[in-house]
Amino acid sequence: MAYPAAVRxxxxxxxxxxxxxxxxxxxxxxHSPQAARITVExxxxxPLKEVVNLCANNYLGLSSHPAVVAAAHRALDERxxxxxxxxxxxxxxxxxxxxxEKLTAFLGxxxxxxxxSCLDANAGxxxxxxxxxxxxxxxxxxxxxxxxGIRLCKAMHDTYKHCDMAHLEEKLREHQDKRVRVVITDGVxxxxxxxxxxxxxxxxxxxxxxxxxxxxxHATGFIGxxxxxxxxxxxxxxxxxxxxxxxxxxxGGASGGCVSGRKEIVDLCRQRARPYLFSNAVPPPIAxxxxxxxxxxxxxxxxxxxxxxxxxxxxxxxxxAGFVIKDGDSPIVPVMLFNAxxxxxxxxxxxxxxxxxxxxxxxxVAAGQARIRTQLSADHDIPMLERALEAFKKVGAKHGILxxxxxxxxxxxxx
Ligand SMILES: *Cc1c(COP(=O)(O)O)cnc(C)c1O
Numbered sequence: 001m002a003y004p005a006a007v008r009x010x011x012x013x014x015x016x017x018x019x020x021x022x023x024x025x026x027x028x029x030x031h032s033p034q035a036a037r038i039t040v041e042x043x044x045x046x047p048l049k050e051v052v053n054l055c056a057n058n059y060l061g062l063s064s065h066p067a068v069v070a071a072a073h074r075a076l077d078e079r080x081x082x083x084x085x086x087x088x089x090x091x092x093x094x095x096x097x098x099x100x101e102k103l104t105a106f107l108g109x110x111x112x113x114x115x116x117s118c119l120d121a122n123a124g125x126x127x128x129x130x131x132x133x134x135x136x137x138x139x140x141x142x143x144x145x146x147x148x149g150i151r152l153c154k155a156m157h158d159t160y161k162h163c164d165m166a167h168l169e170e171k172l173r174e175h176q177d178k179r180v181r182v183v184i185t186d187g188v189x190x191x192x193x194x195x196x197x198x199x200x201x202x203x204x205x206x207x208x209x210x211x212x213x214x215x216x217x218h219a220t221g222f223i224g225x226x227x228x229x230x231x232x233x234x235x236x237x238x239x240x241x242x243x244x245x246x247x248x249x250x251x252g253g254a255s256g257g258c259v260s261g262r263k264e265i266v267d268l269c270r271q272r273a274r275p276y277l278f279s280n281a282v283p284p285p286i287a288x289x290x291x292x293x294x295x296x297x298x299x300x301x302x303x304x305x306x307x308x309x310x311x312x313x314x315x316x317x318x319x320x321a322g323f324v325i326k327d328g329d330s331p332i333v334p335v336m337l338f339n340a341x342x343x344x345x346x347x348x349x350x351x352x353x354x355x356x357x358x359x360x361x362x363x364x365v366a367a368g369q370a371r372i373r374t375q376l377s378a379d380h381d382i383p384m385l386e387r388a389l390e391a392f393k394k395v396g397a398k399h400g401i402l403x404x405x406x407x408x409x410x411x412x413x414x415x
Contacts, residue, residue, distance in 0.1 A: 026042070034058055036053055036058075036377050038050070049354070052354060052387065054355060054375060055358050055373065057253065057375065059331055059376070061379030062293055072285035079095060086281060095288050096287050100113065102290075103294070110261065110266070111261070114282050117256065118215070121244040122145040125273060127154070129268050135157070137181060138183075140160065163197060168183065172208035181209070190217070191365050192332075194330070195328070196214075211241040213240075221249075242262070310377070311329070313385055331377075335371060335372045338368055354387070354391060359371070
């Protein structure tokens with residue numbers, strides 16, 4: 001039989017197990033464009049509700065920005081809908097080349113190659129340039145897509161403790177016999193909102209002759225004085241050998257990603273990176289809109305400045321209210337709840353109060369580290385955030401967690 005009953009039963013049991021643990025991930029249907037305020041149907045079939053959105057990666061509020069939408073309309077009319085080809089056969093338009101050049105200038109690198117997503121960029125880049133004589137040394141909390149890229153590559157793999165420079169140095173010493181050493185890190189870590197100490201990483205890489213790989217998906221467009229990313233923030237622009245990032249977050253939020261960096265690395269990706277060679281070109285409207293986004297961001301820092309102010313206001317508000325938050329200064333502000341079920345319940349209660357957030361728990365974060373990850377946008381305003389804070393206080397009080405530290409929450413709710 002093609003689909004044996006025993007297999008079906010086993011998978012149904014696994015799904016039931018996920019539900020029993022209270023960690024089943026439901027999807028909510030959004031009936032409006034992506035924005036600071038959205039209209040949501042949740043659960044399925046429930047009446048629509050307007051809520052403040054605190055969980056999109058729409059950091060700069062550009063996902064539905066009129067100039068971005070207009071650029072897509074124009075490209076749709078002038079360059080069509082899809083390419084029906086991979087880039088190297090007949091899938092490269094002038095807009096693709098123009099976007100790659102803009103990204104190179106914006107990121108301060110030598111060259112750029114687009115992928116259908118940053119997941120694809122990370123999946124393709126290591127295998128394209130490294131072999132068994134090389135080593136990849138990654139921070140232990142890098143994004144899942146980097147882990148996948150590492151798995152697909154035949155180079156040796158080692159890790160260092162999260163942002164632990166002494167441990168990284170130890171590893172770099174240990175691997176001096178390899179042809180190439182690549183230090184691999186996220187810029188802003190997506191679940192904690194903290195940043196890699198990139199100046200120290202670059203210094204170590206120079207000392208021990210290693211390359212630096214940076215995934216700046218949660219930073220491109222808004223971290224650093226002019227929003228170039230974590231490398232700008234730490235004064236090491238031009239020193240990142242491999243920079244990957246996404247168009248799917250701050251840069252309009254549709255889809256697409258890239259590898260930007262040393263020319264030879266980009267050239268090798270064009271020859272060998274499998275997600276580039278065997279997957280379709282980025283659609284013209286997306287490429288054109290990404291160009292419009294980079295033009296906006298190159299003309300003014302107003303949006304990243306507004307985002308920074310919103311994030312500072314929000315962090316201070318949650319802290320004053322008595323929540324346990326992860327310190328940092330990115331627009332990712334995790335509210336720690338430790339217990340997965342509690343995170344789910346707090347998220348549900350907040351929804352009833354008109355605030356849209358999602359609980360994160362194992363395997364997205366380590367077991368016992370469940371949280372609600374709030375994310376700010378340049379499109380939030382202070383009155384909106386004040387109302388959201390009131391909702392957090394009300395729900396926090398209901399669950400008796402305001403003013404409790406980590407130990408207190410765990411004593412009350414377990415792990
Ligand atoms: C979101 C994210 C990705 C994946 O980006 P997509 O373009 O959506 O595939 C990769 N790396 C990091 C660090 C991310 O946060």
